[in-house]
Amino acid sequence: MTEVLLVTGMAGAGKTTVLKTLEDLGWETVDNIPLSLLSRVVLGPDAQPSQHAMRPIAFGVGARTRDFDPEALIRRVEQLRTIDGVSVEVLFLDCSGRELARRYAETRRRHPLAEDRPASEGIAQERTLLAPLRSWSDRLIDTTRLKANALAQDIRRAFERDSGGTTTLIVESFGFSRGVPTAVDLVFDMRFLRNPHWEPGLRARTGKEAVVADYIASDPAYDEALTRIEDLLLLLLPRYHAEGKPYVTIAFGCTGGKHHSVHVAERVGLRLRNAGFSPTITHRDLPGHAQDAIEERPQGQ
Numbered sequence: 001m002t003e004v005l006l007v008t009g010m011a012g013a014g015k016t017t018v019l020k021t022l023e024d025l026g027w028e029t030v031d032n033i034p035l036s037l038l039s040r041v042v043l044g045p046d047a048q049p050s051q052h053a054m055r056p057i058a059f060g061v062g063a064r065t066r067d068f069d070p071e072a073l074i075r076r077v078e079q080l081r082t083i084d085g086v087s088v089e090v091l092f093l094d095c096s097g098r099e100l101a102r103r104y105a106e107t108r109r110r111h112p113l114a115e116d117r118p119a120s121e122g123i124a125q126e127r128t129l130l131a132p133l134r135s136w137s138d139r140l141i142d143t144t145r146l147k148a149n150a151l152a153q154d155i156r157r158a159f160e161r162d163s164g165g166t167t168t169l170i171v172e173s174f175g176f177s178r179g180v181p182t183a184v185d186l187v188f189d190m191r192f193l194r195n196p197h198w199e200p201g202l203r204a205r206t207g208k209e210a211v212v213a214d215y216i217a218s219d220p221a222y223d224e225a226l227t228r229i230e231d232l233l234l235l236l237l238p239r240y241h242a243e244g245k246p247y248v249t250i251a252f253g254c255t256g257g258k259h260h261s262v263h264v265a266e267r268v269g270l271r272l273r274n275a276g277f278s279p280t281i282t283h284r285d286l287p288g289h290a291q292d293a294i295e296e297r298p299q300g301q
Contacts, residue, residue, distance in 0.1 A: 001085055002085055003256065004057055004087065004088045005059070005159070006059050006090045007058055007059065007061070008060070008101060010094055010095050010126060011100075011113075011122075012109075015060045016031075017152060018155050021152040025156065026056075027055060027058050028056070030058075030059050030060070030161040034065065035067060035068070035073055035076060039080060039091035040080070042080060042086065043086075063113055064132075070132050073133065074133065076218065077090060085191075091137065092130075092133065093141055093143055094134065094140060100123050105117040110266045113125045113129075146236070147282075149282040152282075153168060167237065167240055167248050169247075169250070169277055170248070170249040170280050172184070172281075172282045172283070173265040173284065173285070173286065174252075174261060174284040175253065175285040176189075176254070177256055181251050184250075188229060189253055191253070192221060192256075193222060193254060194219040195259065196212050196216065206258055206259065206286060207259045207262030208262055215261065216263050226264065230260070234272075236274075257284060258285065258286060
């Protein structure tokens with residue numbers, strides 16, 4: 001059986017977050033595929049579903065997709081559903097117009113239907129365009145009040161396949177100046193490391209940037225401390241799973257949540273992913289990050 005999920009909905013409502021989460025769960029993901037290629041990708045060159053076990057595949061489609069037409073999309077999906085061996089589900093992501101406008105203002109992005117007009121006009125036009133698709137979809141998630149990690153958790157619960165009770169793992173960065181996150185299982189204080197905030201050339205940068213990461217990593221305590229933390233987590237996480245704990249959240253904090261904690265969360269998340277885990281990495285206090293605007297800015301923009 002070829003399992004297909006179409007992820008659509010309002011631009012800015014969380015499609016990027018959903019696709020990245022599905023990818024972490026082992027799904028194949030394709031964003032903004034032209035509708036004319038949809039059947040070809042699902043069925044392959046022989047125009048028949050594969051008889052072999054395949055990973056589920058998710059497609060992101062919406063107002064940014066070339067030649068996007070909701071009615072045409074509905075027809076194509078209905079055609080795919082007539083084919084034996086193909087299962088197609090459609091997920092629609094909705095969000096209030098006010099929240100979408102706030103997210104566009106936060107990220108300084110232009111709405112795809114309002115390149116030279118206020119984002120609110122594009123949002124209204126898109127809502128009318130997508131109305132048939134919204135009412136026809138199999139699932140609907142309203143992300144108005146959801147932060148990125150909450151949306152990712154919802155997607156994990158709904159679409160994780162053959163998990164065998166796998167523990168959902170969240171790795172989060174935060175700033176102590178804004179308080180410790182709630183519902184956290186393990187908290188590590190990174191304020192013992194060199195602080196890029198006091199370097200004029202680094203203060204405006206973030207822990208995601210290589211120059212900041214190199215500065216933090218130059219601290220004499222860095223290698224041993226991070227290695228010990230990672231080794232501890234690799235020891236504990238299988239134990240949490242064995243005890244049936246469904247969620248584990250690991251939080252790394254620094255003063256402002258912009259430098260140390262962000263870098264360490266990214267590094268530890270990568271180490272855990274390389275060890276076979278599927279962590280969702282979030283940065284609560286990183287300006288303009290996905291907890292305020294669920295859709296991240298695409299690379300190069």
